[in-house]
Amino acid sequence: MKPVREDLLAAGPAERRRHARSLFFTALCAISAAIVLVPLGSILLYVVERGASGLSWTFFTALPKPVGETGGGMGNAVAGSLVLIGLACLFGLPVGVLAGVYLAEVGRGRLAAAIRFTADVLAGVPSITIGVFVYALVVVSMRRFSAIAGGLALALVMIPTVTRTTEELLRLVPPNLREAALGLGVPAWRTTVFVVLRTAAPGIATGVMLAVARVAGETAPLLFTAMSSRYWAAGLDRPIASLPVQILTYATSPYADWQAQAWTGALCLVAIVLVLNLAARAVAARSLGARR
Amino acid sequence: MTTAPPVARGPLSSEPPPLPDPEPVARIQVRKLHAWFGGFHAVRDVSLDIPTRKVTAVIGPSGCGKSTFLRCLNRLHELTPGARAEGSVLLDGVDVYGRRVDPVVLRRRVGMVFQKPNPFPTMSIRDNVLAGHLLSGTRVPDPEAMVERSLRQVALWDEVKDKLDQSGMSLSGGQQQRLCIARVLAVEPEVILLDEPCSALDPIATARIEELLGELESRYTIVLVTHNMQQAARTSDYTAFFYLGDLVELDRTTTIFTNPKERRTEDYVTGRFG
Numbered sequence: 045m046k047p048v049r050e051d052l053l054a055a056g057p058a059e060r061r062r063h064a065r066s067l068f069f070t071a072l073c074a075i076s077a078a079i080v081l082v083p084l085g086s087i088l089l090y091v092v093e094r095g096a097s098g099l100s101w102t103f104f105t106a107l108p109k110p111v112g113e114t115g116g117g118m119g120n121a122v123a124g125s126l127v128l129i130g131l132a133c134l135f136g137l138p139v140g141v142l143a144g145v146y147l148a149e150v151g152r153g154r155l156a157a158a159i160r161f162t163a164d165v166l167a168g169v170p171s172i173t174i175g176v177f178v179y180a181l182v183v184v185s186m187r188r189f190s191a192i193a194g195g196l197a198l199a200l201v202m203i204p205t206v207t208r209t210t211e212e213l214l215r216l217v218p219p220n221l222r223e224a225a226l227g228l229g230v231p232a233w234r235t236t237v238f239v240v241l242r243t244a245a246p247g248i249a250t251g252v253m254l255a256v257a258r259v260a261g262e263t264a265p266l267l268f269t270a271m272s273s274r275y276w277a278a279g280l281d282r283p284i285a286s287l288p289v290q291i292l293t294y295a296t297s298p299y300a301d302w303q304a305q306a307w308t309g310a311l312c313l314v315a316i317v318l319v320l321n322l323a324a325r326a327v328a329a330r331s332l333g334a335r336r
Numbered sequence: 337m338t339t340a341p342p343v344a345r346g347p348l349s350s351e352p353p354p355l356p357d358p359e360p361v362a363r364i365q366v367r368k369l370h371a372w373f374g375g376f377h378a379v380r381d382v383s384l385d386i387p388t389r390k391v392t393a394v395i396g397p398s399g400c401g402k403s404t405f406l407r408c409l410n411r412l413h414e415l416t417p418g419a420r421a422e423g424s425v426l427l428d429g430v431d432v433y434g435r436r437v438d439p440v441v442l443r444r445r446v447g448m449v450f451q452k453p454n455p456f457p458t459m460s461i462r463d464n465v466l467a468g469h470l471l472s473g474t475r476v477p478d479p480e481a482m483v484e485r486s487l488r489q490v491a492l493w494d495e496v497k498d499k500l501d502q503s504g505m506s507l508s509g510g511q512q513q514r515l516c517i518a519r520v521l522a523v524e525p526e527v528i529l530l531d532e533p534c535s536a537l538d539p540i541a542t543a544r545i546e547e548l549l550g551e552l553e554s555r556y557t558i559v560l561v562t563h564n565m566q567q568a569a570r571t572s573d574y575t576a577f578f579y580l581g582d583l584v585e586l587d588r589t590t591t592i593f594t595n596p597k598e599r600r601t602e603d604y605v606t607g608r609f610g
């Protein structure tokens with residue numbers, strides 16, 4: 045038998061250098077991750093610290109009190125935000141998803157490229173520009189600020205993300221599933237809806253919820269469109285309160301009570317965004333589980 | 337998106353050599369079929385008859401156009417971006433590239449099984465069997481019976497009858513492929529196209545599928561693309577040999593493997609190239 049050379053598989057100088065480099069980069073990544081977490085964590089903590097004390101039942105049910113009086117709540121703003129998000133989904137989701145389907149399934153050549161480019165540019169447009177645009181288009185012609193205008197502005201902020209997410213996720217659906225359906229004599233549009241969209245649905249839902257979460261916190265597009273209101277919404281064609289705008293108003297006011305309420309409003313907004321994000325994760329996780 | 341221009345459907349001038357055996361009727365008659373991917377001419381001037389209720393194997397080296405040829409038969413080829421086909425494929429005398437033909441109707445009569453098992457991941461085993469009907473929105477009078485019948489036909493019933501509600505993805509590769517065949521059978525086609533259905537399967541699963549082909553033969557016209565010469569020899573009645581997009585020879589399988597007319601066929605089946 046040949047003598048066993050113990051050092052045959054031992055690390056030489058080159059391996060040790062490699063280990064050192066690996067350690068260095070791992071540490072670098074960990075530190076960066078920590079740096080990212082610090083501001084996020086401190087925002088959360090700070091918002092909770094400043095806002096939690098103002099949480100009460102009346103905060104969600106009461107209207108703001110007139111200037112000078114303390115107390116009252118942001119009930120109309122919470123409800124208004126939900127209405128605006130709902131309207132944004134109503135306007136934005138069908139258009140966004142269908143445009144994504146078009147890009148992934150139907151569109152070829154110039155037109156598709158133009159739409160894709162537009163969506164990418166639109167995604168980068170500052171949201172205040174969208175607010176001004178909707179102001180010129182809707183508010184001026186309706187001659188009043190309205191929930192509809194606000195919902196439209198939010199929808200325009202949302203559409204590019206939804207479109208591109210939908211397109212990307214539809215492209216991930218294996219082509220052999222499409223062919224399987226077509227080969228069974230399933231009409232093309234039914235294949236698109238019941239096989240391709242259906243298979244990509246959990247992913248699209250995740251993307252949509254992230255887009256909604258982003259839109260929930262938008263203030264700029266609402267300033268010139270939904271405006272604000274001190275009362276419960278009187279109708280979709282009237283100005284409507286929203287959490288971001290209410291927070292802005294209260295936070296910049298000179299009254300200590302309002303400033304405290306702004307923190308509670310901010311906490312509320314963070315909570316809504318958090319819930320939407322968690323829901324998105326849950327949907328994604330469940331769909332991954334189902335694939336396995 | 338492209339269909340044959342009218343010129344390709346003129347008088348069928350280049351008759352293929354008649355089948356050596358006059359008995360089986362040709363249900364599919366391919367005449368002067370060409371297929372392109374963009375500028376690439378993948379199938380060149382193929383004319384042949386595919387006998388009814390027989391297994392016809394299509395063999396040839398990789399890239400010679402077997403899959404493309406097969407996909408021209410149910411008009412899946414034209415769905416590839418940039419792809420087009422010319423010529424005619426007569427199914428019971430009707431040109432499937434004719435102007436009044438709806439590819440959707442055609443594909444219900446000419447089913448296809450793909451190389452990689454591709455059950456629908458969002459559907460249960462039961463729904464996968466019924467997929468052709470469910471997805472098309474057609475009503476099935478007795479779905480349970482249809483599921484059982486189709487699964488029995490592919491000898492899968494006993495293995496899955498207790499878990500029909502589980503995902504189709506929970507089956508083994510061979511079971512998935514049989515499920516995909518069951519799914520095609522449930523649409524009740526007359527012709528079944530199989531593109532290397534066993535290439536992802538182990539020998540035992542392969543043997544089961546081959547056995548199954550033998551049983552299906554009495555009722556269906558089967559076209560089987562395969563890389564496996566033994567498989568072609570074992571399962572098929574006729575064999576077509578393709579080379580570089582051309583149909584070199586179509587004859588009884590025994591003739592192709594023992595006494596082919598063409599030199600290229602002989603070289604291929606004896607393993608001298610390919």
Ligand SMILES: Nc1ncnc2c1ncn2[C@@H]1O[C@H](COP(=O)(O)OP(=O)(O)OP(=O)(O)O)[C@@H](O)[C@H]1O
Nearest residue numbers: 373376378397398399400401402403404405416563
């Ligand atoms: N989507 C495509 N785009 C462009 N060319 C293609 C495409 N699909 C196939 N081809 C080309 O067409 C020719 C025929 O391809 P095909 O898939 O029909 O071959 P095959 O005989 O089935 O091969 P294999 O045995 O490897 O499956 C090949 O040369 C291939 O490169």
Ligand SMILES: [Mg+2]
Nearest residue numbers: 402403404531
């Ligand atoms: Mg192939």
